[in-house]
Amino acid sequence: MKMPNFLIIGAAKAGTTALYFMLNQHPEIYMSPMKETNFFALEGKTLNFKGLHGLPDGVNNISVTKIEDYQALFEFVPDRIKAIGEASPSYLYLPETPKRIKHHIPNPKLIVILRNPAERAYSAFVFKSWKGEEPFLDFAEALTQEDQRIKDNWTWGWHYKNMGFYYEQLSRYFNEFDRSQIMVCLHEDLQKRPQETLQSIYDFLEVDRSFVADSDTRYHSTGGLPKNKYLHSLVTKSMETAQSMKVVLKPLIPKNLRLPLFYLLNDVRRSNSQKQPLPLEIRKQLISAYHDDILNLQELIQRDLESWLKIEEASLV
Template sequence: MPLPNFLIVGVPKSGSSSLYYYLSQHPEIYTSPIKEPDFFAFEEGENVKFDGPGDQQYYDRNLVNNLAAYKALFDGVSNQKAIGEASIIYLYSPKAPDRIKHLIPNVKLIVILRNPIDRALSSFAHLRREGREPLADFSAALKEEENRIEAKWEHLWHYTRVGFYYTQLKRYFTTFPADQIAVYLFDEFKAQPLEITQKIFQFLNVDRNFIPDTSLKRNVSGRPKSRTLHTFLKRPNRLKATLRPLFPANLRKSLWMKMMQKNIVPGKARLPEETRKHLTELYRDEIVNLQSLIQRDLSKWLEPESFN
């Protein structure tokens, strides 16, 4: 029974869902039917319980934390060369690198990094859109972050902590050879989705000339035109369960993404200048160290700029 030979390990709100959809179109790539099983983030059989709004419903629906069930996610593999899943909590999880190394030591690891300030704001906007974030003001939510972590709210609520990429990525570079890790930037993926996806095809040793449909974007910023339709599309329900066997997986994903995209009114959250200055200083040392680790110029992340 096969196990994955690639993982997308991070980060939230940085294009991983869109990338996963693009990869799933490649005939030589198999992607898990559950995008984020989060298997390596927790001990096997661990009683995972989170207490933030909507947290437990999400984990009850998606978490796979026993090995037999995890292996079963890949039962559908036939002759695909690249086999993977995309649990974006893995970069943030202190447990994940060693657990991954123990079970699949030769795995290839893909990371997309986004300006941590913009990513934090995007996570806040996402949770507001989902009706989970009770506070309307981002700065107020930041002040509640440590209280929420102490109260066992899941990682999406860790708006600033998730952004310490150097600390998190260093664990992977310490645990795995550098040639097993591919790091990309959200801005370049957003600007050139086909080119970056084809680079990842090459990294995964599949035909890099395959052209996926990159016209659809998943989890885009904005607000729903219809809250009812948004809820229907996002949450499990009897009608979707009935229709699921009638459509191939890729067609279901495509239809779902088209409906989600058409139901979103694009919009960008705005960040007060003082909050951006505070967060820039919070992340400054991490960003400088990250530049050296991944050999990329991240100076733009340290400049005042509008949310993107």
């Protein structure tokens, strides 16, 4: 059975989704039809992750934990394909992953995208808030809940601060794999120089570097934090109810109205949100917490990360 020969291992909210879709356009690259399989992070485990209100999180249902199911994702890869991959940001964060990867794929190519950890944390918070999955609209309050949420086995999507200690996480990969197998990109590379960054990745994957992918589409873009929490909650619950009851609702709503109705609800949710910068005081606290990790990471990946240590107003997320 075929297995991937490269993986996008993270970090979450750093551009992995955009890279997944851009690479999937390349005629010599095959990306698994399912993004975020989480297989190498969770193989063989019985999943009981929690989420909002302590209820079971959806990651329990969508993650692939059996090797047979994982291999089935790559069963129909065309012969012309040179690079077979998948993308799961959990791989960088969850500590047992590198050894599992090495067990199943001894010589993979690993792509990492890293983002200023303070901004990454805030982006994850805004994303959860926009989806109606974060009960606190105050980022400072959400951060105070993080340690307890981790103890209560909430999924890593709520580990806003903890997911930003990249040196600790990436060191596990440098201990398991040769440096030549690991390519590290920065979020700002993908944003400011997408085609140049993609060409470097094509070279790393040994595919045609002349291919030009669509790099203008924005994936997982959110409107920002809700302006009216009640309206946001109402719309989000309506969308979730429609999704969970789609079998029942399908015959009741004409086919030509289903998708427009979904887009309408999503537009209402987006218009009820606003871009807000990361509060300066919280930014200071986070950068202080990440300071040593950033300096160590700088040495590990041989990139200048001084801009990540600047105490200034963050861009709108």
